[in-house]
Amino acid sequence: MSEVRVILHTDKRQALLREAQAEIRENQGRIPAGDFYARKLSAAWRRARGTRAYGPGEDQDDIGEFSLERFRDLPVTPRESLKAQPLRYAAVTPTEASEYYETTGTTGQPTPTPRLAEDTIWNTVSVAEAWRPLLGADERVVILLPSDVVPVADLVSGVCEYLDLAHIRAYPFATGITGWDRLEAMWRTFRPTTVFVAPGVALQFTRLLAQRGQLDELSSSVDRLACSGGGYTYTAAAGPGPSAARVGLARRTQGRPALPGGEASPGGRHCLHRPHRRTRAGRPG
Known part of the structure; x- marks a missing residue:
């Protein structure tokens, strides 16, 4: 039995599955509504603010609430920074994740990638x-x-x-x-x-x-x-x-x-x- 079926054991996750199906089928084959990508970026932004790299503290500026202007002005994160301190960029700890991967394919330094059931x-x-x-x-x-x-x-x-x-x-x-x-x-x-x-x-x-x-x-x-x-x-x-x-x-x-x-x-x-x-x-x- 795959991970997908196993993680659908709660009403909340079943509801999330139905939400994903409805949204994808509604937007498939056409250009989504104007605010579609802004909503998606906003959700990712909120998760990013929960990390040590982008949230408040550690003598750095909080990226603040989401806006398209702030998103455009956000500096690029160097890959070297991600490789050097990967868990600073993780929104959850490995223990809190549903799955844990280390990605990069077959070469290079692995990047820890904890993933939620939602993902x-x-x-x-x-x-x-x-x-x-x-x-x-x-x-x-x-x-x-x-x-x-x-x-x-x-x-x-x-x-x-x-x-x-x-x-x-x-x-x-x-x-x-x-x-x-x-x-x-x-x-x-x-x-x-x-x-x-x-x-x-x-x-x-x-x-x-x-x-x-x-x-x-x-x-x-x-x-x-x-x-x-x-x-x-x-x-x-x-x-x-x-x-x-x-x-x-x-x-x-x-x-x-x-x-x-x-x-x-x-x-x-x-x-x-x-x-x-x-x-x-x-x-x-």
Whole structure:
């Protein structure tokens, strides 16, 4: 059972779920009302004032009550400051959080990211409703990431359960637990149609399958790739040979995900793209 279902055990959280669903469905497919983003920024601002970094005290100026003018004038927080004293910027302690992550992907200094049940509900519902038109009722989803210690794994799993889609998590770099051979065997049985994948994992797996002569067969069931990380969209070539097994950069998304939605906190954007089929000559077919 996913975290999303587990945390909905109180009337208050059930009400929050219904509120998120109503708001997202009301605004989907149209430009929200003029005060929509101001209200969202105001709520985030109030939470920020509860932190040591932006609230009163510690010989610093309180950021005060929210206004768009104050928001525009607020200086940028250097990433170095966040890395050096991360819990100064957290609105709750790890104990008070519903979940606790340390994000940055696979490189760099981790950033502690405590998350409330409210965050999980809003993130899951908003992304699921944005992706709903793109994912059919009979999808078989694989979540293919280097490790389970990333927020995006829980997000995609929660979205799949919310949409009632069959899904499986696979972490091939967790040696002795998953591994490439087990991943290949699972792929033959499950026959995934949609793959949420980190680009580095996609590169490694497609290269391995190409070397084994299995890439054509195992890629035939896949209709969609959703690549996480950095706001990039990637496509995976599905033809034979090492050159066709590369994962190539298709385009940068100009700071926004190609697939609507995305996490409201660090953890990467998700861009849905259909893999190009290639002929024997290695050109799009």
